[in-house]
Amino acid sequence: MLLWSVWGVLLLNTAGASDEDDVRAGCSTAVNDLVYIVDGSWSVGYTDFDTAKEWLINITSQFDISPHYTQVGVVQYSDTPRLEIPLGKHQQGAELIQAIQSIDYLGGNTQTGRAIKFVVDHVFSSTERGSRVKNRIAVVVTDGKSQDDVVDASMEARAQGITVFAVGVGSEITTSELVSIANKPSSTYVLYAEDYTTIDRIGDSMEQKLCEESVCPTRIPVASRDEKGFELMVGLNIQKKAKKVSGSLVSETAYTLTVGTDIAETTREIFPEGLPPSYVFIATLRLTGSSSRLTYDLWRVVSKDKEIQVAVTLSGKDKSVTFTTTCVTEKEQRVIFKTGFQTLFDGKWHQLKLLVRPRHVIGFLDDHQIQEISLKPVVPIYINGKTQVAKKTGTDTTVPLEIQKLRLYCDPHQSERETACEIYSVVRRPVTLT
Numbered sequence: 082m083l084l085w086s087v088w089g090v091l092l093l094n095t096a097g098a099s100d101e102d103d104v105r106a107g108c109s110t111a112v113n114d115l116v117y118i119v120d121g122s123w124s125v126g127y128t129d130f131d132t133a134k135e136w137l138i139n140i141t142s143q144f145d146i147s148p149h150y151t152q153v154g155v156v157q158y159s160d161t162p163r164l165e166i167p168l169g170k171h172q173q174g175a176e177l178i179q180a181i182q183s184i185d186y187l188g189g190n191t192q193t194g195r196a197i198k199f200v201v202d203h204v205f206s207s208t209e210r211g212s213r214v215k216n217r218i219a220v221v222v223t224d225g226k227s228q229d230d231v232v233d234a235s236m237e238a239r240a241q242g243i244t245v246f247a248v249g250v251g252s253e254i255t256t257s258e259l260v261s262i263a264n265k266p267s268s269t270y271v272l273y274a275e276d277y278t279t280i281d282r283i284g285d286s287m288e289q290k291l292c293e294e295s296v297c298p299t300r301i302p303v304a305s306r307d308e309k310g311f312e313l314m315v316g317l318n319i320q321k322k323a324k325k326v327s328g329s330l331v332s333e334t335a336y337t338l339t340v341g342t343d344i345a346e347t348t349r350e351i352f353p354e355g356l357p358p359s360y361v362f363i364a365t366l367r368l369t370g371s372s373s374r375l376t377y378d379l380w381r382v383v384s385k386d387k388e389i390q391v392a393v394t395l396s397g398k399d400k401s402v403t404f405t406t407t408c409v410t411e412k413e414q415r416v417i418f419k420t421g422f423q424t425l426f427d428g429k430w431h432q433l434k435l436l437v438r439p440r441h442v443i444g445f446l447d448d449h450q451i452q453e454i455s456l457k458p459v460v461p462i463y464i465n466g467k468t469q470v471a472k473k474t475g476t477d478t479t480v481p482l483e484i485q486k487l488r489l490y491c492d493p494h495q496s497e498r499e500t501a502c503e504i505y506s507v508v509r510r511p512v513t514l515t
């Protein structure tokens with residue numbers, strides 16, 4: 082709740098600014114219609130129903146509830162659905178929390194299909210915001226097998242562009258049913274909790290997923306699956322602006338930036354909804370000559386006033402990597418990986434990876450974890466400036482380097498899946514049998 086109030090203050094301040102340009106973007110400012118469909122059948126019970134309500138309040142706290150940003154509706158269902166909170170009825174977070182808290186437990190059977198159909202037909206369509214809404218998301222929380230069919234209603238939801246998450250609580254749930262309710266892939270859209278007393282454990286994960294849905298519209302095709310994220314080699318036109326060179330392996334292509342290459346785009350185009358609370362930054366690169374000696378921002382997002390919103394800074398002099406991000410209490414916060422990254426500057430190909438989480442950042446070099454460093458809570462970024470690559474700190478001068486991959490994945494678990502297999506030493510690392 083603390084974060085919410087801090088963001089609330091920031092948003093109030095910025096909303097007062099005459100220039101609409103100056104608005105920060107992130108989950109809090111996502112324009113979502115979000116509808117919770119909550120199981121109120123007898124199997125849930127009074128205590129667990131209260132916990133479910135608290136959980137919904139928790140996962141809502143990252144959004145700014147307002148007519149401009151996220152609007153929430155709640156439907157409770159058993160035999161029939163009951164519209165508890167019409168979409169957009171409460172235009173402020175505090176009011177919405179109170180309304181969710183005062184929902185009375187219904188009791189009855191479990192007709193999940195009927196509830197989904199009701200929401201598709203009557204709740205989402207009731208919004209007056211029309212096409213201004215960027216994401217329409219439904220979250221179905223259920224503890225048991227539905228007594229009616231869920232397939233048709235769920236297909237109708239998808240046909241209307243509504244993204245559906247299914248949250249199964251307890252051992253009575255049927256996996257196949259949750260899979261039919263939710264969007265694909267199920268690994269993203271189906272969540273499980275052992276019971277209501279442990280549902281808080283999937284709160285962070287639900288928050289992250291809701292946020293990814295709101296701020297990560299683009300997909301990076303990776304092997305067999307589509308990952309949400311930002312392919313910066315394409316987004317920043319690196320492949321068009323820089324000269325092709327051979328990459329880390331015969332099969333890989335890289336690009337060489339010279340002093341005359343200006344890699345910069347307006348942030349509004351690259352990150353139109355800001356950054357998610359967790360993400361994985363990955364760069365595969367080769368630092369030779371001045372790029373192994375100078376200090377520069379490999380990647381940075383700056384505001385119109387040139388304030389750093391986020392940056393990954395390499396120092397060839399200190400052989401260090403610095404991560405800069407926003408901060409609730411100060412203008413910015415910087416954390417320095419002082420040791421462990423020496424070989425990044427040795428003139429060979431390497432993969433630098435930063436796993437950014439709401440309260441810490443972990444640095445990796447060629448799949449080896451270097452260090453985990455704590456972060457203070459961040460605030461959404463200003464998207465009114467530029468996103469740049471390989472710029473000398475504090476200037477717009479390009480530092481020449483070779484780059485093969487530059488990506489941001491929204492799902493933090495991609496950190497484990499994205500290995501540095503394009504790095505020769507990693508491919509050739511002997512397998513040790515234990």
Ligand SMILES: *[C@@H]1O[C@H](CO)[C@@H](O)[C@H](O)[C@H]1NC(C)=O
Binds near residue numbers: 136139280
């Ligand atoms: C809601 O959030 C509070 C504060 O983080 C936490 O203590 C509580 O366990 C959460 N409850 C649920 C049901 O997620």
